[in-house]
Amino acid sequence: MKKISVIIVTYQKIDIVRDCLNSIEKYNDIGDELEVIVSDNSEDNVLFETISKEYPWVKTIKNKNEGFGAGNNRGYEISSGEYLLFLNPDTILVEPIFKFTIEQFEKNKNLALFGVQLIDKKLKRNSSFFIMDGYGIIAAICGKVSRLFGRYVDGKMFIAGADLFVRRTSFEQAGLFDESIFMYKEEADLIKRIKLYSNAKVTRFYNDKKIIHLEGGTESDSRQSVSQIKRLYEADKYYVTKWGGDIKHIYKSRRRQARLKLIVCSIFNRDNIEHVKNNISYYSKIIKED
Secondary structure, three states: OOOOEEEEEOOOOOHHHHHHHHHHHOOOOOOOHHHEEEEEOOOOOHHHHHHHHHHEEEHHHHHHHHHHHHHHHHHHOOOOOOOEEEEEOOEEEOOOOOHHHHHHHOOOOOOOEEEEEEEEEOOOOOOOOOOOOOHHHHHHHHHHHHHOOOOOOOOOOEEEEOEEEEEEHHHHOOOOOOOOOOOOOOHHHHHHHHHHHHHEEEEEEEEEEEEOOOOOOOOOOOHHHHOOOOOHHHHHHHHHOOOOOOOHHHHHHHHHHHHHHHHHHHHHHOOOOHOOOOOOOOHHHHHHHO
């Protein structure tokens, strides 16, 4: 049995995955106690075959693309680590992290899950956690202020899915990722179930450890932004129904926030005005249909 299993769900973009794997190899501070699993959801076999050939120390599996959570679950199923790190492929380690991970879990037996500070390539802070079930303007402001000062509140916030360090037994007791969620809301849903069902219930955020997160940058044009918002809506609707919320109320809050953002973008001549307009239009359509 290994101490830590790193599970990376991939979807094409081989160069990004290479950067991630190279950084793991560079900053592996526990040697053979670490295993790395690439769970490939790509439509073709190019990434799977390339990683299998170039990185023989990585376990690589090929999946039908049934979503981010399902891909992580497939990786978990072949893992042996006492602790799990669900890591996005568009991340790059900048320092050793694995001894630190073991130390945190072993000194606090009630620690179920944690995240670290995500940064961009210029070493500026990226979003590392979010308000749990916060959708409106006030929640957005509170979230930004909390992230600015690194103030994570256990039970009120959830760690971003780019780097989820999880105790294996807690993950199992919570029932793994919910595969009904294709993308988005997986981490909030998992943390809620950890709070309900895991023996260890504490979640934490450590801002003294850092990982670069490129945040994809793949959904910037108007067609992709609409596709992204549709995925988010599908995840929201399932998640909110599951946990007893009001989807129409949530999307009215999202629309108000987007309208405020449009005003700000217009004043400062930001280049993402069309993206925001697309969001407002889609929110209005959802509200009318529901």
